[in-house]
Amino acid sequence: MKINNVNLEAVAVEPVGFPEKMLPEVAFVGRSNVGKSSLINALMGRKSLARVSGSPGKTRTINFYNIEELLYFVDLPGYGYAKAPKTEIKKWGIMIEGYLQKREQLKSIILLLDIRHPPSALDLQMYEWLAYYQFKIILVLTKMDKIKRSQVPKHVKIIRESLNLGSDSLLLPFSSETKQGRDELLSVIEDLIK
Secondary structure, rough: OOOOEEEEEEEEEHHHHOOOOOOOOOEEEEOOOHHHHHHHHHHHHHOOOOOOOOOOOOOOOOOEEEEEEOOOEEOOOEEOOOOOOHHHHHHHHHHHHHHHHHHOOOOEEEEEEOOOOOHHHHHHHHHHHHHHOOOEEEOOOOEEEHHHHHHHHHHHHHHHHHHOOOOOEEEEEEEOOOOOOOHHHHHHHHHHOO
């Protein structure tokens, strides 16, 4: 999939603000600061269309990026630690769950996990919730450039075992810095929307 034309088409906190076009959607989910916005920028070939921050909880809305008038990348707020009041964090949870459960155009969820660490309790909870509701889950292991290349298989194995995944389950190591894994992930996404 070649990406030339992208734009941030909608920023919403409730369904009335979601795009009305019936394009397929791929949502990006992960804990705060796992690299969702960086990954989306890397996939789109942009440096800062999706806002990136060093402080957790920067994304506080559901952001819809129109990709070539073919599909939407949907950037969801991160779960877990964020610099925001607990009442606001609770609202994000309700907003995310509402989107995930009611959006008919949603074709797949890309669940981002930091390759450097075993999945947290919240990561496990999110994975189990998505699996329970039978979402098509693509697991992307971010920040691959932060570990030695020789350590990648070991870290993939730890995450695979933590999630009780079989050897046939796809886990994609990814680096937003070097773009390793970009073409493979775009190919997986392209197959989903055919």
